[in-house]
Amino acid sequence: MRDAATHKTLAFLKMHGAGNDFVIIDSRGRDAVTTPALARALGDRHRGVGFDQLAEIRDGTDADIALDFWNSDGSRAGACGNATRCVAELVMGEGGDRLTIRTARGLLEARREDGTLWVNMGPPQLNWDAIPLAREVDPLHLPLDGDPVGVGMGNPHCVVFVADAEATDPALRGPEVEHDPLFPERTNVEFAEVRGPGEIRMRVWERGTGITLACGSGACATAVAAHLRGLTDRRVRMELDGGWLELDWREDGVWMSGPTALVFRAELDADFPGVS
Numbered sequence: 001m002r003d004a005a006t007h008k009t010l011a012f013l014k015m016h017g018a019g020n021d022f023v024i025i026d027s028r029g030r031d032a033v034t035t036p037a038l039a040r041a042l043g044d045r046h047r048g049v050g051f052d053q054l055a056e057i058r059d060g061t062d063a064d065i066a067l068d069f070w071n072s073d074g075s076r077a078g079a080c081g082n083a084t085r086c087v088a089e090l091v092m093g094e095g096g097d098r099l100t101i102r103t104a105r106g107l108l109e110a111r112r113e114d115g116t117l118w119v120n121m122g123p124p125q126l127n128w129d130a131i132p133l134a135r136e137v138d139p140l141h142l143p144l145d146g147d148p149v150g151v152g153m154g155n156p157h158c159v160v161f162v163a164d165a166e167a168t169d170p171a172l173r174g175p176e177v178e179h180d181p182l183f184p185e186r187t188n189v190e191f192a193e194v195r196g197p198g199e200i201r202m203r204v205w206e207r208g209t210g211i212t213l214a215c216g217s218g219a220c221a222t223a224v225a226a227h228l229r230g231l232t233d234r235r236v237r238m239e240l241d242g243g244w245l246e247l248d249w250r251e252d253g254v255w256m257s258g259p260t261a262l263v264f265r266a267e268l269d270a271d272f273p274g275v276s
């Protein structure tokens, strides 16, 4: 017989934003529980739950909440736009029209405007050493095939403009660019087709995760890259494999909105690796 007092399960939620899927652990009021081993075990789509990123909510000291992000290979992500939108939707469901969020990338803000939830993902990092790149080159024209753009959003992004995103398989070139020595912390890789000044089609290869149906910080980086290249306005709609996001590069940062969904609430068994 199990001793109920020591059988400590771990509650979590599954959410997705435009098909970018997350396990969310709410650790407000207690110590953080996620370790690289737990992230890897939970991220296994056969033996665990499966996710593109794991987001752990913690108490914010100088903000309403703090958020930590993990990839399914057990590495940390400094930013995750779609998980930030999902968590903001969840926490703002408890009340309020504004939420401040402390992340490794800085202090973010979520706001409801005319019923739509927008998250400010912060200003883009456009200096080579902030992205970070391994050496001083012009981020607007990286010395790689296809003349891509490097942008930091708290995590590194390499935006490759392509003529036909539908015909582009991110798995063909993504891994090679992710591991190119130009990116000392590896990089996320976006393949973007500009359809017009207000619309982009984008597919993504994520560092530490691989192909995902959407990437919020990648969408922000792509909107910034396209505008800096003179291809789009500051506000664009973006079609990803899993749905549409809206991006608006304002004075104080890149704002993003889009769909979110709560899939289920569940508990990990105490015997699951890394729970007890």
Ligand SMILES: N[C@H](CCC[C@H](N)C(=O)O)C(=O)O
Residues within 6 Å of the ligand: 020, 052, 053, 071, 076, 077, 078, 079, 080, 081, 082, 083, 155, 156, 188, 206, 207, 208, 209, 212, 214, 215, 216, 217, 218
């Ligand atoms: N899906 C996330 C980004 C994850 C980025 C992560 N793969 C990294 O290592 O930077 C988003 O919505 O922004």
